[in-house]
Amino acid sequence: MDRISVQVCVGTNCCFAGGESLIEMLEADIDLIDFIEIEGVRCMDKTCAGGRESPVVQIGEKRITHATPESVIEEIEKAVLAQITGLPKAGEAGDARSL
């Protein structure tokens, strides 16, 4: 099973809004850690500019703004479930063969 990519913006705006703490929380989550690949990344685009939507997290194709540990974990759980059950990921067209 592929690990789910979780990219957390650690640009200055997002760090100020808790980006680094998010990574710390995720790394401490022993239930999820084996399913995900966490990466601290630069600002992905202007979403984080001015800190108005910080912190920003990208999970697969899904962009989460104003991310909190709760919202990020919920999204990861959805993605993990989608992978296990073969259901289409959020934002992706359904593929009948995999069902």
Place this chain on the structure above:
Amino acid sequence: MPEVFERMRGLYTPCTDIRRKVFAGITRFVLAGKKPEDIDYLPFDIIDMGKPSYRCCSYRELSIVRQRIRLAFGLPLIEERNNMPVSAGIGEAFTDRKVLSAPIVNVITAACEKCPEDKVIVTDMCQSCMAHPCSIVCPVNAISFPDGGQAFIDQKKCVKCMKCVKACPYQSITRMVRPCAAACGVDAIYSDEDGYAAIDQAKCVNCGLCTVSCPFAAISDKTELVQILRQLMGPETGRPYALLAPSFVGQFGRLASPGAIAAGLLAIGFRGVREVALGADCDTLLLARRLAEREASSAAPGDAPSHAPGHAAGGAFLGTSCCPSWVMTARRHFPDFAVNIAESFTPMVETAKLIKEKDPKARVVFIGPCIAKKAEALEAELRPFVDHVLTYEELAAIFVAKDIDLSAIDPAEFPSDASALGRGYAIAGGVGGAIVETAEKRFGMQGISLAKADTLRNCRVLLADIKSGKVQADVVEGMACPGGCVGGPGTLIGLLPAKSEVGKFAAAALNRLPSGCDG
């Protein structure tokens, strides 16, 4: 059970959120060149009237945010009952001169929830069991079972011995202590006549751990953010130099290298950047030399070689002097030991001196994790050296307001003149360790013993043990914050990543031992 201030450490809570929103809001306000009287409108940019997000109602949030703005300007709190506008006297804080005054740490009464002071209570887990060991072990017969139901503790009788807490098979009895008071290692927090937390300023040593431990964000420190911003916006000659405390590494995110942080500081208007680890080197050399001199003077000819420079009379130890809260605590609680604490200047001052020697008119801003340094820099004898103090969190607000992204900036060259041991001052054990290692490797001493403690409560226990003779040591290191400076209240990242980043940066130093402090 971890200490109260370690339970929330590294978490981004709504308390963190409101603090940072106020810092960023004020910074944007000043950078936009708004007029002092416009400050009355600032709270509405920070909170959403009609949509309370932290408290029961927006009006309470409003009055708390007003107080936070006052403190961030470096001004005293406004008297709630006098109905003063937040802008009262704010004009005088719109300056590039120093306005900060004691007390640094303040309780915002409007935000205080009057938590019970210290109480042993029975929770709903009580099964009113047949054995009821709680009442059996209670030495003062404080526990009864009204109507044969759950245990009840008579607070007038209870002596908080904790025997019932330990005896209960269901862990249903717990001791509730105010987080602010539990975090305070010098017992400076009491209740005023209305039950609100209050700080006994005669006892407070400004460690600031209560500010990050209150789950209602009801305690806050004053800042010099506005005055420093005014300098950064002003003419070139009045712009300050930045001194980065050894714990700075990694604080602004994993992609913000020391060079990137230096570039960011230059980009917001600082004239230059120096690391305080250099001043730490001065202190290490000074104290190691003092140990060597004491040994030389105590080893009279003919005597057996004495490598322990004095254990007599409760310990002629050499105490570290870099943590101002530890120094104040040691001197107040153990006046006999005042002479043991080295009267050297702190690394902050030693580094500031290097700049002021070259340019006496230069302004110097110490940037660190520390609230106690704000108070230290108010002392008359230090005023000529250190002009202002900023925390990492306050500095980050400037980066954010100026839209400077340290993860994308072109790094500047970082001055690499401090030793690995100097850079290690940020971690508990690093100061004492540096002194011992330098004394041994540079001054040929042997078998120097080190005793150390972090958190003021542990520091007091250590000093009591030294006084009673239970502990003997040549060097005693005290740190007010858990884990050392990396655990300070003005930090941005958790303790473990902070320690690891500081360790990596220390390993990258050109020299392990301090070579000098000529800058």
